[in-house]
C-alpha cells in the first residue's frame with residue numbers, strides 16, 4: 001500500500017484536553033507540531049469535552065495565563081473562594097479561604113466543553129498545529145533519530161515522522177499497548193456520579209467537599225448559581241442512582257449533603273464514571289513520552305487529574321521549546337526526574353483521601369473527624385492542604401511564572 005510521509009518535530013496522539021493544551025503551549029515554540037485525533041472535534045461523542053467540569057487550581061490558572069488561554073476562559077468560569085470540608089455524622093469541619101492564602105481565588109470551576117472550545121478555537125487560528133482528524137493510529141516505529149506514527153486518515157495510510165511522539169490518548173492508551181508499556185491498576189470499586197444541580201440558596205463561591213458513609217460528595221460552584229456535583233459511591237449504588245428519576249435523585253442527594261445550600265431544586269443530565277487509579281509503569285520509552293490520563297488516571301475526589309497533567313505539559317513545553325531535538329534522551333530523562341515527585345504527592349494525597357474517607361469503621365470515622373478538626377485549627381496544616389489543592393507544592397514552570405503571580 002502507498003504511504004505518504006510527512007515530517008515534523010512533535011506528533012501528539014490524542015487531541016483531548018491534555019493533547020490540545022500541549023499543542024497550544026507549543027504554539028509559540030520553534031517546533032512544528034502535528035496532532036492525531038480519533039473523534040471528530042465537533043462531535044457530541046468527543047470523549048474529552050463532555051458535560052464534566054474541572055476544578056482548576058490556582059496553579060493551573062497561572063499556566064493557562066502563560067499559554068494565553070486564560071483571558072477567553074476567565075468570564076466563563078466561577079471562582080472558588082472558600083473550600084469547606086466536612087464529614088457527615090461527625091463533628092469537625094475545616095475551611096480554607098483564599099485571602100488566608102493571599103490569592104485572588106483558590107481555584108476555578110470550568111466546564112470541559114467550554115475549555116475544549118477555547119483550545120480548539122486557538123488551535124485553528126493560524127494553521128499550526130496540523131490536525132489529522134478523524135484519524136486512526138495503526139502502528140509506531142521507533143528509530144534512533146526519529147519516531148514514526150503510522151496513521152489512517154480518509155482511507156489513506158500516512159506516516160507522520162517526528163523527533164518526539166507524545167501519547168495523550170487517554171486512559172485506554174493504544175500507544176501504551178503498542179509499545180508494551182504496562183500499567184498498575186488500583187480498582188476502588190467506586191464510580192463517580194456527576195450532575196449539575198441548582199440550589200435555592202446562593203453558593204457564594206464556596207466549594208463543599210462532604211465525606212459521607214456513602215462516599216464523598218463535592219459541590220463545586222458554577223456560573224448561574226449552578227453547582228457541579230461529583231458523588232462517589234460503590235459501583236452498584238451508582239447504577240441505582242443512575243436509574244432514579246430526577247426528583248428521587250435530588251431527594252437522595254439532599255439527604256446526604258444536607259441543607260447548607262437550601263433545597264436542591266433542579267438537576268441536569270447525570271453521568272457515571274468508574275474510578276480506578278491507573279499509573280503507567282513508564283512515562284518515557286525511546287522517543288515517546290506519555291502524558292495525561294494515559295500516564296496517570298486519578299480518582300476525582302480532590303480534582304487533581306487535569307491539574308497534574310497541566311503541570312506536566314508545562315514542564316515538557318519548557319524543556320522541549322529550547323531544544324534542538326525534542327526527543328533527546330537526556331531531555332526526556334530530565335523531564336521524568338523533575339516531574340516524578342509531584343505525581344507521587346498527588347497519588348498519595350488523593351489515595352489517602354479516598355481510603356480514609358471511604359471507610360465507615362467507627363474509629364476511622366473519629367480519626368478523620370479529628371484530622372479535619374486538626375487541619376481546621378492548625379494554620380500550617382491548613383496551609384499545606386491549601387497549597388496541595390492549589391497545585392503550588394512543587395517547582396513552578398516557566399509558563400506559570402510568565403503569568404507573574406508565582
Ligand SMILES: Cc1cc2nc3c(=O)[nH]c(=O)nc-3n(C[C@H](O)[C@H](O)[C@H](O)COP(=O)(O)OP(=O)(O)OC[C@H]3O[C@@H](n4cnc5c(N)ncnc54)[C@H](O)[C@@H]3O)c2cc1C
Pocket residue numbers: 013014015016017018019036037038039046047048049052053054055056135136137168169170171174175192194230273291292293294300302303304305306307308309
Ligand atoms: C468525574 C470526573 C471528574 C473530574 N474532575 C476533575 C477536576 O475537577 N479537576 C481535574 O484536574 N481533573 C478532573 N478529572 C480528570 C480529568 O477529567 C482528566 O485529567 C482529563 O480528562 C484527562 O484528559 P486526557 O486528554 O489525558 O484524556 P481524554 O480526555 O481521555 O482524551 C483522550 C483523547 O485522545 C483521543 N484518542 C484516544 N485514542 C486515540 C488514538 N488511538 N488515536 C487518536 N486519538 C485517540 C480521544 O478521542 C480523546 O480525544 C475528572 C475526571 C473524572 C472522571
